[in-house]
Amino acid sequence: MSATVPHKLVIYQLLPRLFGNTNTANKFYGSVIENGCGKFNDITVKALTQISSMGFTHVWYTGVIEHATMTDYSAYGIRPDDPDVVKGRAGSPYAIKDYYDVNPDLAVNIPNRMAEFEALVNRTHEQGLKVIIDFVPNHVARTYQSDVRPAGVRDFGEDDDVTQAFSATNDFYYIPSQPFTVPKGYEPGGADFSSPLKDGYFNENPAKGTGDDVFTASPSINNWFETIKLNYGVDYRNGYHMHFDPIPPVWDKMMHILSFWANKGIDGFRCDMVEYVPSEFWAWIIPQMKERYPELIFIGEAYQTEQYSNYLFNGGFDYLYDKVGLYDAVKRLTRNEHGASTWEINKVWNHDCRGFDHRMLRFMENHDEQRIASPYFAGDAWLAVPGMIVTATLANGPVMIYFGQEVGEPATEASGFSGADGRTTIFDYWGVTEHQKWLNGGTFDGGQLSASQQQLRSFYSKLLNLCNTCPAIYEGKFYELMVANERNAGFNPGVYLYLRYTTEQRILVAINFNRHNNPITIQLPDDLRQQLTIGNEGMFTDLLSGNAFHVADIAGGLAVTLPAAGGVMLEF
Incomplete structure (x- = not known):
């Protein structure tokens, strides 16, 4: 049974692929066999108890839904993906391959993978924590194909007229009569990784529009070339004309997908790149979902401050990212950048978020951002203390921590597709070194942490527990x-x-x-x-x-x- 809704959301973000992985090989572009992979089953009652005791109320499981990968699961009836359109050996969690399935990497018994995820949801709820997963509405993998969709569900693109660049009844955008071209300069897997599918070619004709609103058959290596843009009824190439009546097919398909996951006990969705999807869609779907599932929450990844009120009050989101405001200000102050000033914090609540400060999700790390302890950010995890106090206590809204942040994970190494840029890879099979010291072979007792790391974790625990024991902070x-x-x-x-x-x-x-x-x-x-x-x-x-x-x-x-x-x- 789910826990009572807390006063203040305190969210722990983790990638199951990385969280429970005890393998320390960390071979550059290593395979799932060489570098290992965390499983749903690795997130044990002990792990969840430790997370709960730190003051967390929600766990955001990132990378749950099946996405494109270079790992071959064809023996289990899953069609292989072409490495030419997969980023990293493991693949991006945001290149969804099947909205109705979970990532087979995360299962011990692959045919039983959904049951293993459902057991994790139950374990999480039993520890008094709520479950958040990603909803990726804007784009899918170029190799999207649902192998397990429910009976009667039409797959994306199955009924499209591919001769039309745009049609309000198509699921995708097309570049008629032009085949897709793999970007030049992309070596999937690295020069030493060979595969019969790695040939610089991907069979897609006609080419489809790319996820970051690029409507060409030849996206660049800097585009989201591994994804296909979904069509919500906006004709981007002819004056951004809206075609919302009748409701486009994608809208109804997304309603079915969200209901599928909500029926499994999911308590909230972190919605990816909400500004790439028309706000009219959110205004249509969120109220309907909340009518069916009253306690369901929607968190939007958003970056346009001038659109915040639109997505909150018209779109219906419960919370939005506060990256452009508080995160950026706190990062400058933490880095001791020239000209950085705490008056920037005033601008956040008094201007950018005026009237809805309590509906902004605050954080200092997530899967997209650099680790505080990395030399690209602050170089010292302890320098986050003042910023974290502000992040957690400035308002009544949610605060989020990224796994490993609480022990000073620096993410210093290049892992494959992800370079040495201060970010923990979301594309590769990898062991998160400092986090593994807390993991301690699956005992989750911090037995390998240094005294400084133990003290840092204690600071986070003290601060986050105050968030929901102090009325002054949560309300x-x-x-x-x-x-x-x-x-x-x-x-x-x-x-x-x-x-x-x-x-x-x-x-x-x-x-x-x-x-x-x-x-x-x-x-x-x-x-x-x-x-x-x-x-x-x-x-x-x-x-x-x-x-x-x-x-x-x-x-x-x-x-x-x-x-x-x-x-x-x-x-x-």
């Missing part, structure tokens, strides 16, 4: 303290100050992105003290460290020394 109001303190000694662009409060609890959050200790006297404005009936003296306790101190004259300010690259959460 409280926000009061900005920057303006009231900008002329005080010790104030500078590396310091950020705010109050989170309810009638029962007050927490003063003081953040220091500077890489040195920062003494400051924090003033609480007269109107705030009157509004909250704050007396002349009080006891302040840092919820992160447990340190407490008495202030005899609150009107005169709180003299505190903020730790280098750190912060305090002072309850009073």
Whole structure:
């Protein structure tokens, strides 16, 4: 049975392919046999108990639905994919091959793969956690073919008129009379990887439009060339004309797919690249899904700040990514970039997300972004402390952690299709080295972690548990303290100050992105003290460290020394 909906969503993102993999070979472009692969069954009750104890409420299982791969599963009735249109030996989780199946890589008993996933869903729920999976609506793999679709379901493209570049009744876009051309410069698997299918050719005639809105038979290596764009009734090449009446076939097919997964107990969908799909579709499908499944949540990956309100209020999303706003500001501050200022954080809640700050999903890592501990980001996982405090406590909305972040995974190596760019690969079979120290051979006890890594994990656990034990954080109001303190000694662009409060609890959050200790006297404005009936003296306790101190004259300010690259959460 699913747990009660929490006050604040605290999401743990993991790739099952990587999460439970204990293989440490890490051969460049290694096969599933050489480098190993995590399974659904590796995510045990012990693993889920540990995740829950850190304060998480939801697990986002990334890469569950079957996608194109170079691994041959034809012995199990699964048609092989052409390596010329697969990125990496394992393949991209966002090049969906069958919306009605799960990734065979993740099963111990491949014919029983769906049952193994369903058992994972049940285990997750039994530990009081909710399940999120990806919904990839914009594009599919070039080799898409559903082997297990329910009876009566028509496959994508099955009824298309391929002589038409665009038709409102087609599932795909076409480039008539032109065959698809594999991008030049792409060596699938590397120069030392041979395959009878690796010949620089993929049989697709006529060519179909590519997922990133590229309507040519010859997409470049920098395009999403391994994917096909789905047709929601928008004629992109003739003035972006909309053809939504009657409802395009893709809309109804997606309704069936979402219902298929919701019926398996999925609690939420992280929707990929929602801006590449017309907002009218979201306004049509989300209310219908919520009517059928009232507790279902929809999280949208979005990047256009000017469209946020549209996707939230018209499209019906519960939450949207806050990458362009808070993530980018916090990254600049964490990296100590020239000109970075905490006033950028004010712009996020006061302008970009005004009126819906509580509906923005905040994070410092995910599968698309660089690892904090990598030299491309900060080079030191501990430098994330101030940014994570802000990310988790600025508003009532969700906060997300990417697996391995809590132990300082740096992702320093090139793994195959994924280069040495500070990102953990989503394309290759791989062992995530620092995460494996916590995994510790499948015991999930952190037995190989260093003392520093154990302390870092304890910080994340303390912070994330506060998110749902402190009413001021999960349902409280926000009061900005920057303006009231900008002329005080010790104030500078590396310091950020705010109050989170309810009638029962007050927490003063003081953040220091500077890489040195920062003494400051924090003033609480007269109107705030009157509004909250704050007396002349009080006891302040840092919820992160447990340190407490008495202030005899609150009107005169709180003299505190903020730790280098750190912060305090002072309850009073």
